[in-house]
Amino acid sequence: FGDLYRFSFTEKRWRKIKTTGTLVKRRYRHSAVVYESKMYVFGGEVAGENTTYYSDFYELDLRNQVWSELKIEPRPPP
16 A cells, blocks of 8 residues: 554554655565665565566665665666
């Protein structure tokens, strides 16, 4: 649905995060990793009558909840 949540291990609860910037389109089957204070999302797909596959790359700064699309050269893998 395009929602993003953060889990607090101390409070044992989920919180919805409001983000700004270049928002990531909703998707599934993507890759995501957190490194230092940023989360990176690569690829994924949206299923439907015509499945759409993504090979885009996004960064979420976890300190200020701002998304940025990263342009990588040469082109990322399919």
